[in-house]
Amino acid sequence: xxxxxxxxxxxxxxxxxxxxxxxxxxxxxxxHPAGIAVLGVGSLRELALPLGIAFAAMVFGSGSxxxxxxxxxxxxxxxVIAVLAGYLRWATTRWSVGDGRIRLRxxxxxxxxxxxxxxxxxAIDTVHGPLQRLFGVRGVQVQTAGGGRESEITLPAxxxxxxxxxxxxxxxxxxPAAAEPAPLAERRLGRRQLLVAALTAGQVGVLLPLxxxxxxxxxxxxxxxxxxxxxQGMRLVPESAPEWILAGLGLILLAWLxxxxxxxxxxxxxxxARDQDRLRVRRGLLARREATVPVARVQAVRVxxxxxRRPFGLATVRAEVAGYAKEAAAAQTLFPLLRRGEVEPFLAxxxxxxxDGIDGLDRPPRRALRRYVLPPAALLLALGAAACxxxxxxxxxxxxxxxxxxxxxxxxxxxxxxxxxGGRLAVRFRRMARITVLAPTRRxxxxxxxxxxxxxxxxxxxxxxxxxxxxxxxxRHLDARMAGRLxxxxxxxxxxxxxxAAEPAPxxxxxxxxx
Amino acid sequence: MLTAGPTTSTPEPSRxxxxxxxxxxxxxxxxxxxxxxxxxxxxxxTAGGTRAALGWAAALIAAAVxxxxxxxxxxxRWRWEVREHEIDIRRGTLAVTRTLVPMLRVQHVDxxxxxLQQALGLATVVFHTAAGANEIPALTVAEAAQVRxxxxxxxxxxxxL
Numbered sequence: 023x024x025x026x027x028x029x030x031x032x033x034x035x036x037x038x039x040x041x042x043x044x045x046x047x048x049x050x051x052x053x054h055p056a057g058i059a060v061l062g063v064g065s066l067r068e069l070a071l072p073l074g075i076a077f078a079a080m081v082f083g084s085g086s087x088x089x090x091x092x093x094x095x096x097x098x099x100x101x102v103i104a105v106l107a108g109y110l111r112w113a114t115t116r117w118s119v120g121d122g123r124i125r126l127r128x129x130x131x132x133x134x135x136x137x138x139x140x141x142x143x144x145a146i147d148t149v150h151g152p153l154q155r156l157f158g159v160r161g162v163q164v165q166t167a168g169g170g171r172e173s174e175i176t177l178p179a180x181x182x183x184x185x186x187x188x189x190x191x192x193x194x195x196x197x198p199a200a201a202e203p204a205p206l207a208e209r210r211l212g213r214r215q216l217l218v219a220a221l222t223a224g225q226v227g228v229l230l231p232l233x234x235x236x237x238x239x240x241x242x243x244x245x246x247x248x249x250x251x252x253x254q255g256m257r258l259v260p261e262s263a264p265e266w267i268l269a270g271l272g273l274i275l276l277a278w279l280x281x282x283x284x285x286x287x288x289x290x291x292x293x294x295a296r297d298q299d300r301l302r303v304r305r306g307l308l309a310r311r312e313a314t315v316p317v318a319r320v321q322a323v324r325v326x327x328x329x330x331r332r333p334f335g336l337a338t339v340r341a342e343v344a345g346y347a348k349e350a351a352a353a354q355t356l357f358p359l360l361r362r363g364e365v366e367p368f369l370a371x372x373x374x375x376x377x378d379g380i381d382g383l384d385r386p387p388r389r390a391l392r393r394y395v396l397p398p399a400a401l402l403l404a405l406g407a408a409a410c411x412x413x414x415x416x417x418x419x420x421x422x423x424x425x426x427x428x429x430x431x432x433x434x435x436x437x438x439x440x441x442x443x444g445g446r447l448a449v450r451f452r453r454m455a456r457i458t459v460l461a462p463t464r465r466x467x468x469x470x471x472x473x474x475x476x477x478x479x480x481x482x483x484x485x486x487x488x489x490x491x492x493x494x495x496x497x498r499h500l501d502a503r504m505a506g507r508l509x510x511x512x513x514x515x516x517x518x519x520x521x522x523a524a525e526p527a528p529x530x531x532x533x534x535x536x537x
Numbered sequence: 538m539l540t541a542g543p544t545t546s547t548p549e550p551s552r553x554x555x556x557x558x559x560x561x562x563x564x565x566x567x568x569x570x571x572x573x574x575x576x577x578x579x580x581x582x583t584a585g586g587t588r589a590a591l592g593w594a595a596a597l598i599a600a601a602v603x604x605x606x607x608x609x610x611x612x613x614r615w616r617w618e619v620r621e622h623e624i625d626i627r628r629g630t631l632a633v634t635r636t637l638v639p640m641l642r643v644q645h646v647d648x649x650x651x652x653l654q655q656a657l658g659l660a661t662v663v664f665h666t667a668a669g670a671n672e673i674p675a676l677t678v679a680e681a682a683q684v685r686x687x688x689x690x691x692x693x694x695x696x697x698l
Binding site (some may be wrong): 321344466467468469470488489490493494502503506507509510516 | 632635639641642666667668671
């Protein structure tokens with residue numbers, strides 16, 4: 023939480039206790055020479071778009087003949103650029119450990135020095151991309167508490183021996199090393215599970231609006247010109263309703279295939295292991311990633327039952343980790359696919375600190391049902407009516423969207439629920455996927471109640487909790503008195519936490535309230 | 538009308554915003570009202586007749602709500618209190634929201650003033666947690682500074698526990 027140490031002023035560095043332990047120091051050194059390739063390809067990727075456009079212009083341009091020759095020439099130029107850029111960046115990069123910090127010095131034209139105090143290092147994560155594996159090296163990401171989208175220090179190519187040195191240096195400074203204990207629990211994603219996880223990874227919720235836009239887009243682009251533009255030339259543009267539907271289905275299929283492939287690559291070989299106070303996650307097909315998450319930084323667990331998974335009783339388990347909120351969903355995954363019934367035992371084994379049942383929640387009263395159903399149904403009714411007026415030919419069809427909207431409301435009502443028990447909070451709600459948030463009440467960042475004028479008449483109220491930057495749970499339309507009591511109960515838990523922490527020698531000191 | 542939101546046994550927050558907050562919100566409301574009035578004017582120029590009359594009526598009603606009614610309601614509803622272990626906030630007109638932020642979770646506090654607030658001698662206190670920011674808008678400058686320092690002090694001691 024303290025401000026980050028700016029670039030180094032070694033002279034003034036306080037001679038703290040670590041300075042007397044030069045055993046953990048690593049002298050300034052270059053990346054592994056494989057870094058030339060990794061950095062070069064990275065540079066090339068940054069240039070990919072302009073190069074690609076130039077390339078396309080060459081090949082398809084109406085210039086002189088021999089496009090193939092030109093293409094080859096450009097490929098060669100690209101390769102030369104990659105090697106040069108890679109070499110320059112490699113030659114100007116140095117990293118070191120000493121004086122209680124990791125230092126990275128980079129920059130071809132302007133030098134940039136990044137210092138990360140060892141005490142702030144949360145984990146040393148590794149990535150084995152295809153290139154790294156080719157050369158037998160690892161990419162290293164130094165994860166810190168600040169945690170933006172990328173880690174503050176990224177070393178694209180480090181020999182395995184150096185990775186061990188770095189890990190040892192961090193361990194020496196961090197909590198007294200538990201001497202790399204054997205994992206207490208481990209779970210692996212099987213091949214069939216991977217396949218099922220990939221096939222059900224698609225997010226229908228993202229696709230549906232797209233589907234609605236497609237016909238409009240077609241009309242915008244081609245409008246009434248379809249006739250005049252000549253049928254033969256524009257056969258790609260669907261003309262009748264069935265063709266539009268086919269086109270839409272095709273698009274959905276394409277998106278689904280893409281999401282399936284993405285999930286296959288991201289989750290192949292997924293393994294999670296728990297040792298003393300860390301979770302280790304390994305995953306990835308082309309780029310093998312190895313991430314370490316300190317258990318103390320897991321704020322909450324989200325059990326996500328996606329639209330495609332819910333019918334089969336399947337769920338994904340994700341973690342809200344302080345500092346990781348902006349990273350990709352895959353990076354927050356604790357396990358890609360579990361049966362509902364497996365979730366609790368899985369958490370009990372891997373993350374008992376946050377384990378809790380996902381069933382047996384208190385639900386909103388029956389009189390709240392219509393409040394869930396009416397808004398979406400009324401909205402779609404209004405939209406449908408407007409569509410009918412605007413396009414009389416389409417007459418009753420737009421109104422067909424009303425029953426699904428009402429059904430969505432019912433589903434939301436059935437999903438909503440909450441429970442507080444033994445300092446653990448469970449909150450369940452549904453947007454498209456059904457999400458259950460499990461969090462210790464002492465990890466809550468804030469909580470609140472909300473009541474609209476209409477809810478006041480029906481004696482209902484919403485309850486909202488925030489656990490971290492990425493996890494916000496809202497249960498709508500609870501009984502108002504219940505909501506008030508929930509609000510008070512959460513407050514009591516927080517006050518109890520303060521009292522406990524104020525005791526001289528709290529027995530549960532391990533669960534330090536700070537970050 | 539001031540007891541609003543679901544009943545809790547947590548004491549209601551007691552402090553109000555600076556009275557000038559109403560002026561601030563009226564000015565802000567007036568800015569949006571101008572947009573509506575301009576739209577009505579355009580309607581008058583293009584369509585004319587009864588439609589334009591309806592447009593004017595709607596724009597005027599909206600302007601009255603934005604400039605007169607809403608700022609008053611908002612101000613009456615807004616309550617806040619900084620306690621030793623928590624910050625308690627209640628706000629909202631059609632929907633009343635009550636928010637409780639444990640002091641343990643506050644990471645840092647600042648005050649900010651935009652141009653209008655500077656003209657009116659007001660300031661907003663913003664306090665951040667890992668989950669995001671919350672505000673106490675429109676306090677007098679002196680009070681905002683006091684609240685900011687108090688929260689900073691309490692959050693610091695909370696951290697030391």
